[in-house]
Structures are given as C-alpha cells and as structure tokens.
Amino acid sequence: MNKQLLLIGFAFLLCAFQTECQTAREVVQKADEKRRGETATAELTITVVRPTWSREMAVKTWSYGTDFSLILITNPARDKGNAFLKRDKEIWNWIPSIERTIKVPPSMMMQSWMGSDFTNDDLIKESSIIEDYFHEFVGDTIIGERPCYKIKLIPKPEAPVVWGKIYSWIDKTDFMELRAEMYDEEDFLVNTVLFSDIKLLDGRLLPAKMEYIPAEEEGHKTMIQYHNVKYDVGLKKSFFSIQNMKRVR
Numbered sequence: 001m002n003k004q005l006l007l008i009g010f011a012f013l014l015c016a017f018q019t020e021c022q023t024a025r026e027v028v029q030k031a032d033e034k035r036r037g038e039t040a041t042a043e044l045t046i047t048v049v050r051p052t053w054s055r056e057m058a059v060k061t062w063s064y065g066t067d068f069s070l071i072l073i074t075n076p077a078r079d080k081g082n083a084f085l086k087r088d089k090e091i092w093n094w095i096p097s098i099e100r101t102i103k104v105p106p107s108m109m110m111q112s113w114m115g116s117d118f119t120n121d122d123l124i125k126e127s128s129i130i131e132d133y134f135h136e137f138v139g140d141t142i143i144g145e146r147p148c149y150k151i152k153l154i155p156k157p158e159a160p161v162v163w164g165k166i167y168s169w170i171d172k173t174d175f176m177e178l179r180a181e182m183y184d185e186e187d188f189l190v191n192t193v194l195f196s197d198i199k200l201l202d203g204r205l206l207p208a209k210m211e212y213i214p215a216e217e218e219g220h221k222t223m224i225q226y227h228n229v230k231y232d233v234g235l236k237k238s239f240f241s242i243q244n245m246k247r248v249r
Contacts, residue, residue: 024135051219
C-alpha cells in the first residue's frame with residue numbers, strides 16, 4: 001500500500017513539475033490555435049521549386065477561426081487577383097481573367113493548388129486537425145535544440161480527411177509545430193513539412209518559414225515565407241463573401 005502511495009505521489013509531483021499535464025489533443029490544439037488565432041491577416045511569399053526552375057507568388061490571406069478564410073494572389077501579374085474563399089464546407093475560386101466564380105468540389109481537394117506541391121485541402125484546410133483525428137503521444141525528440149513531443153494523428157471513422165496518418169513534432173515549451181509527416185492509407189510517406197526561421201510574428205513566437213517536400217518527387221518542394229502577420233484584427237464573418245472575394249485587394 002505504501003509503495004502504491006509513493007508511486008501515486010511521484011506521478012503527481014512529475015505532473016506538477018511540468019508546465020501542466022496535457023493530452024496529445026491539447027498539445028496539438030494549442031499549437032494550432034497559436035498559429036491560426038481567432039482572426040488573422042498575413043502577407044507571404046510562396047515559392048515553387050522544381051529541378052530546373054522556380055517561381056514565386058505574393059499572397060495575402062485573411063482568416064476567421066477554422067471555418068472562414070480568403071486567399072488572394074497579388075503577384076505575378078498573370079495570376080494577380082485570383083482568390084480562394086472558404087465558408088464552412090464550401091470552397092470557391094474567383095478567376096478574374098475569365099470573370100468566373102467556380103465552386104471547388106470535394107473531388108478536387110487533392111489537386112495541386114496553383115501548380116505547387118500543396119493541394120486545395122492543404123491550403124484551404126477543409127478537414128480539422130483537432131476534430132477529425134485521434135491524437136497520441138508516441139515519443140520525444142530534439143529539433144534545433146528544442147525538446148519536442150512526437151504525436152501521431154489517426155483519422156476518425158468517416159472523417160473528411162485525405163491522410164491515413166500524420167506525425168507531428170511540437171515544441172514542448174512554446175507549442176510550435178516544427179515538423180510534420182503525412183502518410184497515405186497504405187502507410188507510405190507522401191509529404192514532409194519542415195518549419196524554421198523562428199521569430200516573433202505580431203508578438204507570437206512562431207516559425208516564419210515552411211517547406212513542403214513531396215516524398216517521391218526529387219528536387220520538388222514548395223516554400224512559404226511569412227513577412228507580416230496580424231492577429232485579432234476584428235474581421236467579421238460578413239467579410240468572407242463571394243462578392244468581397246472579387247473586390248478585395
């Protein structure tokens with residue numbers, strides 16, 4: 001009995017010694033909420049790299065929680081004005097060159113976004129990293145001298161997700177995701193995502209650079225570099241309309 005009490009006491013002290021006792025789901029949620037914020041705007045550069053060429057796109061984004069987001073391409077000239085709108089489960093694309101608004105069907109979620117290594121699902125995030133997956137601690141590691149949790153995410157039955165499994169490495173102190181690996185339903189690695197260039201973005205310590213690397217495409221990758229991020233900017237849901245998608249600048 002005394003031994004059991006000692007073990008219970010040790011477990012309690014160990015838990016108290018940490019910042020808090022957390023589930024894997026809570027760690028993933030903290031990292032997701034820190035990066036996303038309740039509302040946010042951002043200016044960024046997306047660079048598509050191929051073995052013999054590369055190209056850049058300048059992009060602006062606006063978001064409201066996980067259900068509303070708007071992406072606008074501002075450069076190069078041939079793509080300028082293209083916009084992508086997400087409202088709950090609906091995704092729309094405004095193409096100014098032909099003055100058409102297209103609703104993106106679920107069957108197109110795995111198609112390439114603007115010729116990059118991202119898919120429509122990656123950029124628009126139809127699935128929820130919190131609600132659509134089970135989360136489990138599977139180890140610890142060090143990334144860039146930062147102790148990290150390694151967490152496995154398995155999709156829930158009937159969840160609208162495209163991955164069979166995800167591994168996420170999240171910094172234990174500042175709750176930043178520093179690496180992710182996406183696997184298909186047959187357990188083959190499809191993509192690796194690396195996060196770096198850690199800096200303060202509107203007062204939040206976060207990676208400002210993201211590299212998305214497909215496993216079976218040698219010399220291919222897509223990079224995102226954040227230049228300006230603002231959180232809690234007072235956006236309203238009414239901002240995310242098809243009409244505003246056509247005129248936002």
